[in-house]
Amino acid sequence: MSNKPVPLLARLPRPTALLLAAGAALVVGRAVRRRTPGAPFRTRPVTRRPASGPSRSRASTLLVTAHERPADGVVLLRLEGTGLPPWRPGAHLDLVLPSGLVRQYSLCGDPEDASSYTVAARLVEDGRGGSRELHEQVQEGTELEVRGPRNRFPLVDAPAYAFVVGGIGITPVLPMLRALPEGAEWRLLYCGRTRASMPFLEEVGKLDPDGARITVVAEDEDGRPDPGAFLAGLPEGAAVYCCGPEGLMAAVAECLPEGAALHLERFAPRTTADGDGEFEVELHRSGRTLTVPGDSTVLAAVRAELPNTPYSCEQGWCGTCQQKVLEGEIDHRDELLTDSERGDSMLICVSRCRGTRLVLDM
Numbered sequence: 001m002s003n004k005p006v007p008l009l010a011r012l013p014r015p016t017a018l019l020l021a022a023g024a025a026l027v028v029g030r031a032v033r034r035r036t037p038g039a040p041f042r043t044r045p046v047t048r049r050p051a052s053g054p055s056r057s058r059a060s061t062l063l064v065t066a067h068e069r070p071a072d073g074v075v076l077l078r079l080e081g082t083g084l085p086p087w088r089p090g091a092h093l094d095l096v097l098p099s100g101l102v103r104q105y106s107l108c109g110d111p112e113d114a115s116s117y118t119v120a121a122r123l124v125e126d127g128r129g130g131s132r133e134l135h136e137q138v139q140e141g142t143e144l145e146v147r148g149p150r151n152r153f154p155l156v157d158a159p160a161y162a163f164v165v166g167g168i169g170i171t172p173v174l175p176m177l178r179a180l181p182e183g184a185e186w187r188l189l190y191c192g193r194t195r196a197s198m199p200f201l202e203e204v205g206k207l208d209p210d211g212a213r214i215t216v217v218a219e220d221e222d223g224r225p226d227p228g229a230f231l232a233g234l235p236e237g238a239a240v241y242c243c244g245p246e247g248l249m250a251a252v253a254e255c256l257p258e259g260a261a262l263h264l265e266r267f268a269p270r271t272t273a274d275g276d277g278e279f280e281v282e283l284h285r286s287g288r289t290l291t292v293p294g295d296s297t298v299l300a301a302v303r304a305e306l307p308n309t310p311y312s313c314e315q316g317w318c319g320t321c322q323q324k325v326l327e328g329e330i331d332h333r334d335e336l337l338t339d340s341e342r343g344d345s346m347l348i349c350v351s352r353c354r355g356t357r358l359v360l361d362m
Contacts, residue, residue, distance in 0.1 A: 059096075060084070062117065064142045071199035073123045074168060075135045078109075079146060080116045087111055089175035090153035090265075093119060094318055096145035098137055102312040103130040106172035106243075106265070107149060108200070111179070117146070120199055122168040147312075150319070152336055153265040158239035160185040162260075164227055164252050166244025167192045170200055172265055173243060177207050189230045191217045191248065228255035239263060279353040283362040284326055298348035298358075306362065316350035323348050328358035 066078035092106045109118030124131045138144065155176045161184065163173050170190060180186055188208075192198035195218045208214045217225040231240065231252070236259040242252045243265040256262050276294045281301060283290065290301040299321055303309050312320040316334030324345050331352040332342055348360070 059145050059147045061143050062146050064138060064140055064144060065116070067138065067140050070120060071201075072194070072197045074120055074197070074199045075123070076108075076118065076120045076199070077134070077138065078116050078118050079144060081146075082115070084114055084117065085149060086114070087117075087149040088151055089155045089179045090172050091149040091151040092153075092172070092317075093117060093149050094147035094312060095119070095134070096147070097130060097133045098142070098144075099129075099133055101130045101133065102147075102318070103134070104313055104317045106153075108171040108174050111175060117149075120168065120171050153241075153243075153263060155179060155241075156239055156261075156263070158237060158261070160235050160238040162186070162231055162234055162238060162240045163188045164230065164240070164242045164244070164248065165190055166248045167198060169243035169245075169248075169265070170198070170204065171243075173241060174200055174204070176241065177204070185235070186213060187230070188214045189217065189225060189227065190214065191225045191244070192219070194218050194220050227252045231255060231257055231260070233257075234260050237261070241265075276352070279355065280357045281353075282327075282357065282359045284359050285362055292352070297350065298346075298352065298360075302348060302360075302362065309362070311349055314349045316347050319347065321347055321349045324361035326359040326361050329354040330358070 060081055060083075062079035062081040062084075064077055065080045066076065068076045070076045087107055088111055090106075092104050094102050094104055096102050103121075105119035105121055107117055108120055109116065121131050121134050123135050153172055161176075161180065163176070163186070165173050165188070173188075177186070177188065188204070190198065190201075190204060195201060195216070198216075198218070201216070204214060205211075215230060217223075219225075225248075227248070228251075234240070234257045238257070238260045240252065240256060240260050241263045242249050246266070249264055249266065253262060253264075278294050279292055281290045281292055281298055282288070283302070283305070286306065288305055290305060292298050292301045297314075299309070299311055299314065303311070310320050312318045316336055319336050322337070322341075322345055326344075330342070330346045331354045332346065333350040333352065334347045336347060337345065
């Protein structure tokens with residue numbers, strides 16, 4: 001009879017021994033994988049972080065503490081909260097309306113006020129419903145989700161400034177006028193259909209008590225404005241800021257003096273008359289190919305396949321739907337992206353393809 005000791009597993013019932021052996025193998029395997037992450041038996045693929053899409057702005061819930069009418073067809077909201085992110089003139093907010101619609105509005109209050117934001121919006125009778133909801137359903141006491149602020153229309157350093165605004169286009173410009181350094185050379189052309197429809201007229205007037213720098217043109221009294229005459233004589237390097245209807249922006253761009261830099265803030269994305277044909281979009285990471293009809297958008301086609309794709313304004317303003325483009329020629333139709341961003345990315349809510357195929361990093 002042998003005196004050799006019997007192993008513990010051999011003395012245990014067979015089912016128990018098998019379970020203990022399997023558990024030991026699992027522990028060893030995990031230890032090896034931690035030490036050798038490139039080992040051949042680590043077959044689970046590592047998913048790389050998506051390169052597309054900007055980080056979303058921090059959202060906060062603010063209380064509407066004022067709901068006023070500073071002009072015909074215009075509503076002003078004061079939204080209060082704590083720990084509000086700072087902003088500079090030219091910035092805007094995303095407002096998530098009670099229906100879920102998301103709309104962008106320029107900040108027109110005081111950047112030094114850390115307890116509130118102020119925005120103003122004109123009622124667009126034939127719009128998509130956002131402005132009407134803001135006018136008719138949002139009241140004092142309403143809580144709104146707010147994202148931002150973001151600034152794609154910043155005030156730059158320049159030897160002189162010229163501001164051309166139409167109606168509600170005064171909202172991003174008003175904080176700029178207040179922030180101009182003492183002694184700065186500036187002028188303002190403020191246009192509107194009637195004086196009663198032009199918000200902040202009285203406040204604007206206080207910025208130029210002598211009336212030498214501000215030209216107010218109410219079309220029912222004065223006819224159409226003349227941007228060419230207003231911009232004449234600007235010094236080299238002057239910054240020209242324009243916010244208003246497309247026709248006003250086109251007129252300013254056409255008569256822009258040589259050597260002046262034009263900065264635009266549009267009410268709606270610029271469109272083009274051609275390039276609305278059908279094209280294909282390949283989603284590189286998901287391995288799908290989509291067809292974008294001439295009367296639809298890349299965003300609509302993508303969301304039919306990938307419903308969780310982030311988006312917001314659907315007008316090329318906010319940048320939420322920005323995606324990286326791997327192949328294809330982009331037909332940019334936004335006014336948001338910088339020149340460097342346009343090289344390899346697009347806003348899929350408005351921009352399209354100049355050819356027949358795009359490849360997105362999605």
